[in-house]
Amino acid sequence: MSIADGETLLYDCREAFAESLTELARDDPRVVVVCNDSISSSNLVDFAAEFPERLVNVGIAEQDMVGVAAGLAGAGLIPFVCGAAPFMTARALEQIKVDIAYSDVHVVLCGMSPGLAYGALGPTHHSIEDLSWLRAIANLTIIVPSDPAFTSQAVRWASSAARPVFLRVARFGVPLIDRQGRDFVAGRADQLRDGGDVALIAIGIMVPQALEAARLLAEQHIEARVLDMSTLAPLDREAVLSAAVDTGRIVTVEEATVRGGLGAAVAEVVVQHHPVAMRLLGVPGVFAPTGGTAFLLEHFGLTAEGIAAAARELLSSADENETASDGGPNAVRLGVIAATTADDSPIVTPKGRF
């Protein structure tokens, strides 16, 4: 099922995910699915019909779900664990850390309906922290596909990865991105557009919005580079550093909290190796108010317009700084402030009071 948004067809990536998984299961008898009563929400109805014995439904029990997957992997099977991202990652975080990542087994954890996908169901059902806490775990590859094509290719890649993988499967509608024939490559950012004024580094459902933002910026003669950072961990440091060097300004965009996810990952590289001005777009460390997904994305500025505005703001403030370091009028003003603070400020130097 796809929905039309104006002229663009939008896709629910869970469909591409489920189709690819079923195809994969036909090719590879080692592929099994583990789920937590999530047959319909993970689009597993067809898989269940075709491979009933290869679907392990543990019921509503996330810790058990992840542990069971580790046991299946220890027997040489390839478990795809399918459950709603918020519950799988929060409830079973220790199992993900110990049974999967530390034990180093080939399990593909598929976090369905992540980010703000559950919209009006509220913050209990939002999965905006998953990227942050999973990124903190060693030996876990984190893939966040941005469209149905990348979702399918990521599923296939994950089945042969022979290592622990988390796959974040989007529910919110996204268009098929025109990549001119380029395929998903794990660990590699996909550059969708080049530009020298600012880099927009986006992930998941934010990628099409970043592309549209670049189009809006181009109308104002601002050329933006757009990177689809489909692998969050390990991060494509080379692509990040090139973006920093070539554009000098980076905006990151994620359907997740800004505390610890994509923006933090990019900043960790940038501040250590080539500091440039950055803006981190995402959910700003709050529980979302009530509202549907589209409303919430707009509320947090996670739209093409919001991204373009952040980029413009970054460009204008960066211009000011540049002027300052060149010794322009701002530098003089800053110099005055510094002098005042050092010598005359009553706060810093309470001369004569004692």
Added chain:
Amino acid sequence: MRNTVRRYRTAYICGPLTYMRTLTYHSPQVDHWRELCTLIASAPEHERRRLMTRWADNARQQVVEMVTAAGVGHIGSDLSVMDILASLYLSVLRIDPSNPQWDERDRFILSKGHSAGALYVALAFCGFFPIAALDNFVAPLSALSGHPDRRAVPGVETSTGPLGHGLPVAVGAAIAARLQQSQRRVYVVLGDGELQEGSNWEAAMLAGHNELGNLVAIVDRNRLQQGQLTESTNRLEPLVDKFASFAWRVNVVDGHDPLAVASAALDVSLGHPTCLIANTVKGKGVSFMENRIEWHNRVPLRAELEAALAELAP
């Protein structure tokens, strides 16, 4: 056996083995273990019991020495579980220590990962790695961490340490064996205190529902958890009824009679997972450690070590 242990300890000079799993290693200890298993299989009952108990007491001596030397460990739990490990490694598990990744091996999971010391000694006695490597227990960069690391130690099926992780993994392993139409079985040793973790009951429910006849859980029922009695912390009883109500077959055995544990562990039934409540004594074999809370993780002084070794001597 004790002499054999000593000889190996001096014969091997091992540096820290970060990733022993990557080593190809065939120990004369494997042959020794095989001979012992064969002997036990054909011996009369009292002799089988004597051989297994002696192995367990040797292992206890080794673990007490190891923990004392390292200055870290969970000695009470190590001593409590040792007869269960003896029964499993000497007459229950179908394994090949010289080929730890053999597809058709029975899976053994130590859910109470803090008994890593006991597990390491058992694995070394079977020849999974040199007994001399035990000298590196918790040493910097050692494969033998305070809790078992699957990536580093041959014979460890899943990394454990946080409680309530082993049973779900064992259930997955049992489901896999059934899917693959394999005859292999899955054994998991649970601490009694860790049954307070809810994840065990998620897994117990699933095992009963799926009628996993190839799964055997053995509860090391020593009645003490870190701080006090299980029954005064968060009551486990009636434990038999709890497992039975989750559609498990339940047997209560003397956890310090390796023969009783072995025969109960081999007595599985199609249609139901099996739970053995193995009654044990925390600190078993050393009078001043038995049933004493402080020996959950206390380290013996030199004089205490000598006294313990003397008590554990065959």
